Amino acid sequence: MESILLISDPTLNGTTITYELPNEGSKLDFEGQMNGLLGYLKGHLHNHDITIEVIVNEEIKAVRAFNDQDRYNRFLEINPSIELLRTTFGLDINL
Numbered sequence: 001m002e003s004i005l006l007i008s009d010p011t012l013n014g015t016t017i018t019y020e021l022p023n024e025g026s027k028l029d030f031e032g033q034m035n036g037l038l039g040y041l042k043g044h045l046h047n048h049d050i051t052i053e054v055i056v057n058e059e060i061k062a063v064r065a066f067n068d069q070d071r072y073n074r075f076l077e078i079n080p081s082i083e084l085l086r087t088t089f090g091l092d093i094n095l
Helices: 024-045 068-078 081-088
Strands: 011-013 016-021 051-056
Touching: 016 024, 024 051, 068 081
Parallel strands: 016 051
Antiparallel strands: 011 016
């Protein structure tokens, strides 16, 4: 389940969580575990209106970081404030 959840980032629209997966096999694996995840989210968030919608998008490519530079660039894509943090505090990242 963890590897499936790392494929892409979910989007939230109201109480519906939309999750895109690259193929039907991943969708079937995800849907097999979805009830447990949904139960956990509903219980811990105290919101029983939450639903999960799974969409298969064949064009999704899993982004994987192979070395330190790739990993840093990926973090920078996710949160551009990392560069501001690095420069403000004079952090040296060995890339």
